[in-house]
Amino acid sequence: MILIDINPKNKNPLYQQIIRQLAALIDSNSLRPGDRLPATRQLARQLGVHRSTVVRAYDELLALGYIHSQQGGYSTVRQKQKLATSSKQHSKTYFRWEEALSQSAKQTIDKIWTPGSINKNKHQLDFESFDLDQRMIPVETIRKSINHALCDEGADLLKYGPSAGYYPLRKLIARRLAVHAIKVLPEEILITHGAQHGMDLVLRLLTNTGDAITIEDPTYGLFLPLTAAHRLKVHGIPMLSTGMDLDVFEKLIHDQHIKLIYTMPNFHNPTGITTDQHHRERLLELCVKHNIVIIEDAFDEEMKYFGRVPLPIKSMDRQGNVIYLGTFSKVLSPGMRMGWIAAPTPCIDAMTYFRRALDLSSPLPLQAAITRILRRDDFEKHIQRLHRAFRQRMLAAIKTLRQNLPAQVQWTPPSGGYLIWLTLVDIPLTEHRIIAALNREGILVSPGSRFSVNSNPWPCFRISISQRDKDEIINGLKLLCNVLKQLYGIAPNKD
Numbered sequence: 001m002i003l004i005d006i007n008p009k010n011k012n013p014l015y016q017q018i019i020r021q022l023a024a025l026i027d028s029n030s031l032r033p034g035d036r037l038p039a040t041r042q043l044a045r046q047l048g049v050h051r052s053t054v055v056r057a058y059d060e061l062l063a064l065g066y067i068h069s070q071q072g073g074y075s076t077v078r079q080k081q082k083l084a085t086s087s088k089q090h091s092k093t094y095f096r097w098e099e100a101l102s103q104s105a106k107q108t109i110d111k112i113w114t115p116g117s118i119n120k121n122k123h124q125l126d127f128e129s130f131d132l133d134q135r136m137i138p139v140e141t142i143r144k145s146i147n148h149a150l151c152d153e154g155a156d157l158l159k160y161g162p163s164a165g166y167y168p169l170r171k172l173i174a175r176r177l178a179v180h181a182i183k184v185l186p187e188e189i190l191i192t193h194g195a196q197h198g199m200d201l202v203l204r205l206l207t208n209t210g211d212a213i214t215i216e217d218p219t220y221g222l223f224l225p226l227t228a229a230h231r232l233k234v235h236g237i238p239m240l241s242t243g244m245d246l247d248v249f250e251k252l253i254h255d256q257h258i259k260l261i262y263t264m265p266n267f268h269n270p271t272g273i274t275t276d277q278h279h280r281e282r283l284l285e286l287c288v289k290h291n292i293v294i295i296e297d298a299f300d301e302e303m304k305y306f307g308r309v310p311l312p313i314k315s316m317d318r319q320g321n322v323i324y325l326g327t328f329s330k331v332l333s334p335g336m337r338m339g340w341i342a343a344p345t346p347c348i349d350a351m352t353y354f355r356r357a358l359d360l361s362s363p364l365p366l367q368a369a370i371t372r373i374l375r376r377d378d379f380e381k382h383i384q385r386l387h388r389a390f391r392q393r394m395l396a397a398i399k400t401l402r403q404n405l406p407a408q409v410q411w412t413p414p415s416g417g418y419l420i421w422l423t424l425v426d427i428p429l430t431e432h433r434i435i436a437a438l439n440r441e442g443i444l445v446s447p448g449s450r451f452s453v454n455s456n457p458w459p460c461f462r463i464s465i466s467q468r469d470k471d472e473i474i475n476g477l478k479l480l481c482n483v484l485k486q487l488y489g490i491a492p493n494k495d
């Protein structure tokens with residue numbers, strides 16, 4: 001007879017008390033593999049419980065791997081596998097995940113920099129993060145829109161959504177793009193989890209391992225690892241103050257087959273440069289002539305708060321060479337992970353089928369919420385508020401840098417967006433030493449090497465004003481200029 005003691009007054013149900021005690025007997029080897037358990041009827045009688053209580057306990061022990069059961073026969077104790085512990089407690093025989101990684105995963109990881117944000121504290125002057133200032137995220141509008149969307153559409157929003165995206169949102173994005181002179185139909189829009197996802201989809205759709213592509217040098221820091229993931233050959237085209245050097249690009253495309261070019265014509269990340277109209281037209285002409293796809297990353301299209309910005313390349317794309325990437329990350333919320341691709345229908349149709357196999361679709365509740373924000377004038381009002389704030393902030397940044405930067409520092413004042421790029425000419429110090437000197441004063445910036453394909457002739461770094469208000473920008477940049485003056489051996493300002 002098995003010694004089990006159950007207590008009807010105990011708060012745990014009777015069947016669980018049976019499970020726990022039988023499992024303890026097996027774990028402690030008091031019951032061994034092959035030992036027979038009493039028949040359910042017999043154990044029920046012994047414990048004074050209903051037979052179904054014992055049957056339920058045996059069923060669970062079977063599911064937990066403690067016992068075997070044969071139809072109409074006795075249950076016996078099983079040789080139980082030990083349960084796995086956390087993967088943190090590695091042993092010598094543990095599966096070697098590091099070795100299992102694919103070549104492209106290893107190369108991608110090698111190229112990814114870890115954001116300094118891990119060790120950030122609130123006393124630091126953070127000009128490194130390129131997240132929208134949390135104070136500018138319209139939390140209440142977003143909350144209400146999610147709420148209204150679910151109240152209005154209920155379970156329809158909790159199904160699988162269409163792979164190309166929620167049609168009303170595609171329609172409103174097409175309408176919004178008309179403000180930027182881009183004429184597309186809703187069918188030419190595919191909703192993505194942000195522009196980063198859009199880039200990955202486009203590269204998956206269009207490139208084969210080893211294909212040659214061109215990018216601006218420097219370029220967006222997370223596009224570089226993505227090209228490693230796709231095992232592409234990357235040619236960097238130097239940036240001039242008017243856009244990428246098209247003479248270098250033209251020579252390159254005469255010499256070899258280039259599949260596509262990735263460009264950020266507005267408020268380029270990291271340099272803040274806006275490609276001028278003439279450059280945009282010539283780039284498009286060259287790509288049409290040589291059958292090259294243009295990926296136009298318009299991550300900051302809405303941040304034209306100074307006015308004077310040329311129209312997107314997509315607005316001039318009569319031959320259908322341009323794939324336009326948009327996002328709500330830099331104006332609404334990066335955490336919602338909502339963006340889109342605008343491209344000719346054959347490209348969007350192929351992408352829609354393809355995307356289905358990759359991740360099915362984007363979340364419907366968030367798409368429906370953004371639709372509501374776009375539908376009312378909430379979005380327009382919010383953009384105007386952002387423009388007022390960042391026009392002031394960028395003007396303050398430009399004025400502070402003009403008044404305080406050492407003459408040796410080269411930069412192009414941006415005509416919108418959030419980013420400023422400084423090149424420290426004639427300085428006998430490494431990028432590492434310069435960044436360390438700034439960090440000692442609590443100033444965080446992004447080192448230029450994160451963005452570069454070829455090494456820079458002089459140390460550079462990126463300043464992002466996306467998180468800072470006007471006073472923080474003035475005080476932070478004055479301090480930054482003083483550090484640079486010290487590094488150049490110039491007497492710093494007193495105030």
Ligand SMILES: Cc1ncc(COP(=O)(O)O)c(C=O)c1O
Pocket residue numbers: 130193194195196197220264269297299326327328329334338339
């Ligand atoms: C140039 C550029 N493109 C794309 C992205 C990624 O945007 P999303 O959040 O929409 O994926 C960023 C983010 O900083 C960016 O700077």
